[in-house]
Amino acid sequence: MTREISRTELFLGFLKIGLLGFGGIAPWARHVIVEERGWVSDKDYAAVLGIGQVLPGPNTMNMAVMLGDRFQGTAGAVLSLLGLMAMPLLILVGLATLYARFAAVPWVGAAVGGAASGAAGLVIGTALKMTRNIRPTPMAWLFGLLAFVAIGVLQLPLVAVVVVLVPLSIAAAALERRA
Template sequence: MPDAASPPTHLSLFLVFCRIGLTSFGGGISGWLLREFVQQRRWLSEEEFLNGLALSQAFPGVNVSNMAIWIGYRLLGTWGALLSLLGIIVPAAFLIVGLAAVFSLLQRYPLTHVALTGAAAAAIGLSLNMAVLTIRRVPRRAGPVAVMVLAFVAVGILRWPLPWVVLGLGTASVAMAYRRLGRRS
């Protein structure tokens, strides 16, 4: 793990997740988490973060919640996981209820829809940034590149159901990695 200016405390971790939960709209949160925990605070290395991201996307449930739990647990154990999850969910839930009430009053104004479109564009940009970073980190071997291309074609072009693609390609990817590790030892 890279040198951090100061290790996280339970309160600082909770507050970081509160801020992220309250200021993240419409996706792209992985990019925000990367920037916060790897680039700015240096509490995690890029490799640790990407490993956690892969795990959080492989497990059932909401990726953001899974990632908050993983980061919290990695940094401060069980209490860190609980505080991270509460930090990213609870304040945002109150904000969403408040925004829904406000949006119901403002939905007839075109500027409201323009603002939501802008927030969606920013989220897409953060997601694209995360995708580019992840692609740069994929080992330049035929197996991982083939899995990446097949996943794109299967889901993006052929529109195959995501669970079956993940099950099939995930199993193939794990088998390839296991075989490669077996050759090393």
């Protein structure tokens, strides 16, 4: 079912995700893992991300640990996590050092603003693309929309939304399976 992914591939793949991950690493993680390298399917990826979401910690970090472990055990998990964090940490220190000097230059502000808008678009596009590829059942549509409205529109607390919607969504999936 799953193909062999070497430790080097894991480390380099996650290193790339971290390097590209301006404006959040979630869209880049899917692009590299599903589209570019084909390590897992969209559905499999969403499931791992969903588990990562209900656990504490950043969902992409949790995803990296779980995928790393799946392909290469403990070493894979450690390498994936290190790969994912290495570039962001380096860039962070560089940015912090430079930021104070260049923040007032007008085109720097415009570039950062444009990149931020684009990054938001990437996240939206990623969700739409995954939805198209996964072809959710009617029940899945309902719960996806509920989660979106609760967090995106009503801005309810995430923990409360997850605690209420996840059990209901799983129960609905169970019912749909039986039907």
